[in-house]
Amino acid sequence: xxxxxxxxxxxxxxxxxxxxxxxxxxxxxSRGGLFGRVNQAFQEALTxxxxxxxRSPVEEAGDDPHVTADDLAIRRAKSxxxxxxxxxxxxxxxxSMTSGSETEISxxxxxxxxxxxxxxxxxxxLVSGNVRATSCRVDGLVEGRMECTEELxxxxxxxxxxxxMAGKRIILAGQxxxxxxxxxxxxxxxxxxxxxxxxxxxxxxxxxxxxxxxxVMRAPxxxxxxxxxx
Amino acid sequence: MQLIQEQAVSRPQREAPEILVVGGGKGGVGxxxxxxNLAVEVARRGWRVTIVDADLSCSNVETxxxxxxxxxxxxxxxxxxxxxxxxxxxxTQYENLTIIPGTTGLLDVANPKYQQKVxxxxxxxxxxxxxxxxxxxxxxxxxxxDFFLMTETNGILVITPEKTSIDNAFxxxxxxxxxxxxxxxxxxxxxxxxxxxxxxxxxxxxxxxxALFDGETREAICRELVxxxxxxxxxxxxxxxxxxxxxxxxANILSKHSRQHLMIExxxxxxxxxxxxxxxxxxxxTPLVVSYPKxxxxxxxxxxxxxxxYF
Numbered sequence: 414x415x416x417x418x419x420x421x422x423x424x425x426x427x428x429x430x431x432x433x434x435x436x437x438x439x440x441x442x443s444r445g446g447l448f449g450r451v452n453q454a455f456q457e458a459l460t461x462x463x464x465x466x467x468r469s470p471v472e473e474a475g476d477d478p479h480v481t482a483d484d485l486a487i488r489r490a491k492s493x494x495x496x497x498x499x500x501x502x503x504x505x506x507x508x509s510m511t512s513g514s515e516t517e518i519s520x521x522x523x524x525x526x527x528x529x530x531x532x533x534x535x536x537x538x539l540v541s542g543n544v545r546a547t548s549c550r551v552d553g554l555v556e557g558r559m560e561c562t563e564e565l566x567x568x569x570x571x572x573x574x575x576x577x578m579a580g581k582r583i584i585l586a587g588q589x590x591x592x593x594x595x596x597x598x599x600x601x602x603x604x605x606x607x608x609x610x611x612x613x614x615x616x617x618x619x620x621x622x623x624x625x626x627x628x629v630m631r632a633p634x635x636x637x638x639x640x641x642x643x
Numbered sequence: 644m645q646l647i648q649e650q651a652v653s654r655p656q657r658e659a660p661e662i663l664v665v666g667g668g669k670g671g672v673g674x675x676x677x678x679x680n681l682a683v684e685v686a687r688r689g690w691r692v693t694i695v696d697a698d699l700s701c702s703n704v705e706t707x708x709x710x711x712x713x714x715x716x717x718x719x720x721x722x723x724x725x726x727x728x729x730x731x732x733x734x735t736q737y738e739n740l741t742i743i744p745g746t747t748g749l750l751d752v753a754n755p756k757y758q759q760k761v762x763x764x765x766x767x768x769x770x771x772x773x774x775x776x777x778x779x780x781x782x783x784x785x786x787x788x789d790f791f792l793m794t795e796t797n798g799i800l801v802i803t804p805e806k807t808s809i810d811n812a813f814x815x816x817x818x819x820x821x822x823x824x825x826x827x828x829x830x831x832x833x834x835x836x837x838x839x840x841x842x843x844x845x846x847x848x849x850x851x852x853x854a855l856f857d858g859e860t861r862e863a864i865c866r867e868l869v870x871x872x873x874x875x876x877x878x879x880x881x882x883x884x885x886x887x888x889x890x891x892x893x894a895n896i897l898s899k900h901s902r903q904h905l906m907i908e909x910x911x912x913x914x915x916x917x918x919x920x921x922x923x924x925x926x927x928x929t930p931l932v933v934s935y936p937k938x939x940x941x942x943x944x945x946x947x948x949x950x951x952x953y954f
Contacts, residue, residue: 491804491889634773
């Protein structure tokens with residue numbers, strides 16, 4: 414108690430106290446030992462996803478008043494390194510979002526989600542918009558078209574309220590209200606509930622699964638040839 | 644049993660083929676490359692696909708596919724060998740894929756008469772296929788626009804993440820919307836107004852405040868105009884993007900401008916990643932999805948085909 418009051422009384426300490434984020438990071442670096450190294454690693458992790466320092470709109474745009482955010486975005490896009498993104502529960506995003514790599518969403522998104530990489534929608538995730546990802550695991554609710562290039566996995570707590578598509582595989586253990594189509598395998602696990610039509614090349618329905626709808630399993634040309642062979 | 648089978652055969656399989664028009668305004672953005680590769684990919688999945696080279700002046704779908712055929716689109720326009728478009732449909736080395744080769748590029752063919760164009764579009768819709776891919780030429784002249792407006796919704800706009808391409812695609816979209824309005828009303832007043840205005844939103848405002856029509860007709864026309872714009876749902880494909888981020892930025896800019904000025908809400912269909920080997924495959928005459936099926940670009944094309952619903 415005494416110590417702290419003494420510290421605050423000291424004018425030198427007050428002046429040297431790091432007040433900005435950058436100063437804090439610098440102060441951490443100068444301190445040696447384990448604490449310094451841990452602090453440094455922590456700071457680097459924090460700042461790594463904040464973009465490179467060299468870019469500033471003032472330098473890039475110069476004195477030209479007509480340079481818009483669109484122009485700068487196009488210019489920079491080629492050299493951007495995609496970063497991992499996490500949207501925790503309690504965060505609302507009103508608008509579309511795009512991510513270049515692995516993404517985890519547990520919050521609320523009112524707009525389209527586009528992810529180049531794996532997308533994980535946690536149990537508390539609520540997305541009302543179209544979702545597009547390379548592969549995806551859904552434990553929350555999606556109200557919008559779901560499109561995956563490779564795999565889609567719907568957990569037992571997951572629910573999809575619109576059409577769903579995946580290039581290679583779909584595993585359904587939750588509820589789906591909408592049509593499901595895939596160029597590969599569709600697996601309806603015992604806890605899965607599907608109300609809608611299926612379009613798939615291969616189909617597995619486990620005992621206990623509920624499926625109400627129609628099913629088409631071949632492309633038109635193959636469908637036509639089928640009766641000739643039989 | 645035989646009777647049932649006969650009935651099944653005689654029944655028409657499908658009323659009309661789906662038509663996918665690939666356009667985009669700027670030249671060299673990869674319209675032909677996308678059209679050819681998409682056609683091959685969808686055909687390999689078991690759909691009967693016909694690819695049409697509607698680039699009347701500079702056709703090169705055949706070069707990309709590596710085919711060579713005797714018959715040309717000229718024969719249809721000059722009605723050599725019958726009036727039927729089906730006579731010109733040629734087989735390719737790929738299963739389920741047929742081609743209607745482009746014109747010879749001789750002087751007169753690039754500007755067909757209106758009747759010839761209408762006849763071509765009518766015949767295309769009557770073809771026996773599941774999907775017809777139409778490859779357009781660059782620019783926004785009337786032939787291109789009319790081919791692009793052949794279907795209401797199934798148009799693809801190919802762009803690259805460059806300002807020039809985005810700008811041209813926007814102008815192409817604007818021209819096609821104006822052409823659509825012009826054809827819908829067929830009145831000289833509308834045509835006159837359209838030639839003066841840069842933005843469709845301005846045009847709607849102009850009609851709303853103009854003294855040419857009385858109150859109720861004015862509102863009705865405005866509603867019609869907005870419905871015409873909303874009915875257009877072009878799909879954007881970003882070619883030659885370094886990553887998904889870049890593609891999304893380019894697509895977003897185009898969507899934003901079309902929403903603001905044209906009241907059109909385009910859909911972002913996907914992108915094709917930049918790869919040096921794409922030009923190599925074009926030179927060798929083997930489509931990308933055949934020569935390098937494992938490449939990221941080929942995966943992108945497969946993805947586009949899936950998104951369009953061709954499994």
